[in-house]
Amino acid sequence: MYITNNYEGMLAETISLTGHNNDEINAYFARPLNTKPVPGVVLIHHLPGWDEWYKETTRKFAHHGFASISPNLYFRDGHGEPDDIAAKVRAQGGVPDSQVIGDVTKAMQYIKNLPYSNGKVAVFGTCSGGRQAFLAGCTVKGFDAVIECWGGRVVMQKEELSDKQPVSPLDYTKDLTCPILGLFGAEDESPTPEQVHIHEEELKKHNKSYEFHMYESAGHGFFYYDKPVYRPEACQDGWEKIFDFLERKL
Amino acid sequence: MCTMIIEKTKVQGSGKGNKGWFKFSQANVSFDHPTHLHQDYSINIDFIEDHSKENKRIAIELTPKSAKDLIHTILKSLNKGEKMGLKI
Known part of the structure; x- marks a missing residue:
């Protein structure tokens, strides 16, 4: 909770990060300027790229008291405007899951090694990043919470x-090591409500701690304020649920 | 995400981007989220110079209906040209 006479400050910058396979990549990092130990968040950007929305969201988490990092998962594919790089990656069929998981693991370790880390880290992602956030929660040890926003293709044929993408993330459900918050839209085509139901049933079957919320009047990407898919009410409620979840789990 | 529907074809042409004219050699056609068009899904065509290190690209985003209309319009033009004896 921020009150008007609190000191508030933030550091936000591009940093170098040793990623998967010890490749040097870059990442966007933001943290609050205070002396208290803080929890962290790793943000997995969506298929449209390492774009402005992801940098804003990295700062949003820092504003709410988290040391936050968003690795550039497309670093190896060259540099230019984010949509041009994303188009290149799209033409290549995306980036390998193993590479994403490697980069995300290193980003988590970066946060945990900060002298002011409280040792707790969540992983957050939207769209393809939502899918990969779930995958990270299942395949990487050390995350304390997963926030999956409309992760398409968690359930893969x-x-x-x-x-x-050799394995459907759903098949890893039994390995999930931390609680998960899922936000979805009932009008989404990827994931469809049916796929979200399958995802939920699998979590239930393996006695996992999960909180899923389906917004009736929303489709895919309802947080994106500059797109027609934006749904202010679902977005507001979704962010409240995210920060409430993180407060309880980190 | 993100349907991951992408089809590629070799093409021969030129286009004008923010750095002027360039020759492109490939068209990538996806049916996925657009970057700029206010639609959930669109037909996105990227004309690119294959193997270019500069990421030169002409990007087009069309509604699915517009894409179909455009296909018919291109075919109409080609038919008219063929009738006039133009080589295809």
Whole structure:
């Protein structure tokens, strides 16, 4: 809770990060300027790229008291305007899950090694990043919470699997090591409400701690304020649920 | 996400981007979220110079209906040209 006579400050900058396979990549990092130990958040950007929305959201988490980092998952694909790089990655069928998980793991370790870290880190992602956030929660040890926003293709058919995405994340559900918050739209086509139901049933089957919320009047990407998919009420409620969840879990 | 629907084809042409004219050699056609068009999904065509290190790209985002209309319009033009004896 911020009150008007609190000191408030933030550091936000691009940093170098040793990523998957010890590749040097860059990342956007933001943290509150205070001396108290803070929890952290790793943000996994969406398929449209390492864009302005993700940098704003990294700062949003810092504003709310988290040391936050968003690794540039497309660093290896060159530099230019985010949409141009994203188009290049899209044409290549995305980036391999193993590479994303490697980068995300290193980002988590970066946060945990900060002298002012309280040792707790969540992973957050939207769209393809939502899928990868769930995947990270299942396959990487050390996360304390997952926030999956409209992660499409968590439930994958055999014909959708590829060398880059060889396993349906759903198959890893039994390995999830931390609580998960899921935010979805009932009008979404990827994931469809049916796929969210399958996802939820699998979590239930394996006795996982989960909180799923389905917004009736929303589709895909309802946080994106500059897109027609934006739904102010769902967005406001979604952010409240995210910060409430993080306060309880970190 | 993100349907991941993408089809690629070799093409021969030129286009004008923010750095002027360039020759492109490939068209990537996806049916996925647009960057700029206010639609959930669109037909996105990227004309690119294959193997270019500069990421040169002409990007087009069309509503699915517009994409179909455009296909018919291109075919109409080609038919008219063929009738006039133009080589295709």
